Amino acid sequence: MPHIDLRTVILLAGFMTALMAVVLFFVTRSFPQRIRGIGHWAGGTLVGVFSGLLFGLRGLIPDALSVLLASLLLYTALSLWLSGTELFYQRQPSWRFQALVSGVGLGLLTWFLLVQPDTNARLAVAGLSLPLFYGRQLLVVFRYGRPGFISRFFCLVLLAQIGVLLLRGSSALVPGLGSDFLEQTPIQVVYLTAYPICTLMITVGYVLLATDRLRGELEYLSSHDSLTQILNRRAFVEVCEWEMARARRHGRALCLLMLDLDFFKKINDTYGHQAGDLVLQGFVQRVGAVLRRGEHFGRYGGEEFVVLLPDADLEQARQVAERIRLTTAEGPAQLPPVTVSIGVAALEAADTNLDCLLSRADNAMYLAKANGRNRIEVAAAGTREEGGGVSPAAPAP
Numbered sequence: 001m002p003h004i005d006l007r008t009v010i011l012l013a014g015f016m017t018a019l020m021a022v023v024l025f026f027v028t029r030s031f032p033q034r035i036r037g038i039g040h041w042a043g044g045t046l047v048g049v050f051s052g053l054l055f056g057l058r059g060l061i062p063d064a065l066s067v068l069l070a071s072l073l074l075y076t077a078l079s080l081w082l083s084g085t086e087l088f089y090q091r092q093p094s095w096r097f098q099a100l101v102s103g104v105g106l107g108l109l110t111w112f113l114l115v116q117p118d119t120n121a122r123l124a125v126a127g128l129s130l131p132l133f134y135g136r137q138l139l140v141v142f143r144y145g146r147p148g149f150i151s152r153f154f155c156l157v158l159l160a161q162i163g164v165l166l167l168r169g170s171s172a173l174v175p176g177l178g179s180d181f182l183e184q185t186p187i188q189v190v191y192l193t194a195y196p197i198c199t200l201m202i203t204v205g206y207v208l209l210a211t212d213r214l215r216g217e218l219e220y221l222s223s224h225d226s227l228t229q230i231l232n233r234r235a236f237v238e239v240c241e242w243e244m245a246r247a248r249r250h251g252r253a254l255c256l257l258m259l260d261l262d263f264f265k266k267i268n269d270t271y272g273h274q275a276g277d278l279v280l281q282g283f284v285q286r287v288g289a290v291l292r293r294g295e296h297f298g299r300y301g302g303e304e305f306v307v308l309l310p311d312a313d314l315e316q317a318r319q320v321a322e323r324i325r326l327t328t329a330e331g332p333a334q335l336p337p338v339t340v341s342i343g344v345a346a347l348e349a350a351d352t353n354l355d356c357l358l359s360r361a362d363n364a365m366y367l368a369k370a371n372g373r374n375r376i377e378v379a380a381a382g383t384r385e386e387g388g389g390v391s392p393a394a395p396a397p
């Protein structure tokens, strides 16, 4: 095996991890405060760097510093990392678990340094207790992480780190395989090279997780209405186009509802704009409760909303519209009463684009307004012109 200066490896890895700590501190400062845990990751990385430096000075400084203080810093660093991950996923930090593992680990390390000196026992204690911190992080990411490449990458790196530590810890218990910390044995060379690389990759994982969270939030903000949290017009149109193409490909039905709250201006004028906002939110909540998975709901503008019903024929769509009309009129007692007018249109072969379908639903909705509001009008097949082909089957308010 080629000669590798292990002290240099540790110091170099410490330098690179210190750079990652700086990156994480920048991320902490520039990312929104609501994304929690990044500060803990940055702090843990910095503490870990000092711990690595002390370990690297083994033999040059007293053991109390290069073993005990270094270990204390390492357990602290891993506690901060674990807490950061728990906070990142809106979990309570597991303080008791962290205190227990750190307390038992540090107690045994002190015993095997000062009372009954035994290097292999210390390596075994560290190798078997530190994976508990990584294992718990792994569980948190596995349970609460957003499915996708970044979570998978992070879990794999954590698994690799757990493997490296367990290998080192258990090999210290096998007679003949134990060695001192900076000794040039194959197992120690592998351990002291793999461990810092995994540590570095974990810090890269933290940066990736944080940027992925921010990307997800920006994506949500750009596609959802800020008042009602449903799809905004742009995102709804995208969904509609996708569903229209799918319906055409598979020869399936598709219906669109155009909903407009009645006399909404009066609500604003009578109760104030804030009460108007609450009415809009209450309306969205009630309509959301009527809709099923796979049905899409968007805010088209002001007090105008749209619902897309894949695989629904006109009769099914009319039934959904009626449930929406009823639940709106029932409204909660603590909010100003409101009603809704609804236009229903089904996708037809003649609808060359989404605008055709939207305009037929819109026309039917205007007819519902003209016919007295708080009612449903259905655009009959083949109607393209304003006001044409309205079903008389619409229920009376």
Ligand SMILES: Nc1nc2c(ncn2[C@@H]2O[C@H](COP(=O)(O)OP(=O)(O)OP(=O)(O)O)[C@@H](O)[C@H]2O)c(=O)[nH]1
Residues within 6 Å of the ligand: 227, 260, 261, 262, 263, 264, 265, 266, 268, 272, 273, 274, 275, 276, 277, 280, 301, 302, 303, 369, 373
């Ligand atoms: N509170 C609140 N009001 C809004 C919002 N967006 C639009 N509006 C109001 O909605 C009202 C719409 O009024 P109009 O277009 O005249 O329609 P309407 O009073 O509902 O009458 P009809 O549609 O004919 O039944 C306007 O007063 C807008 O200011 C919003 O986000 N919050």
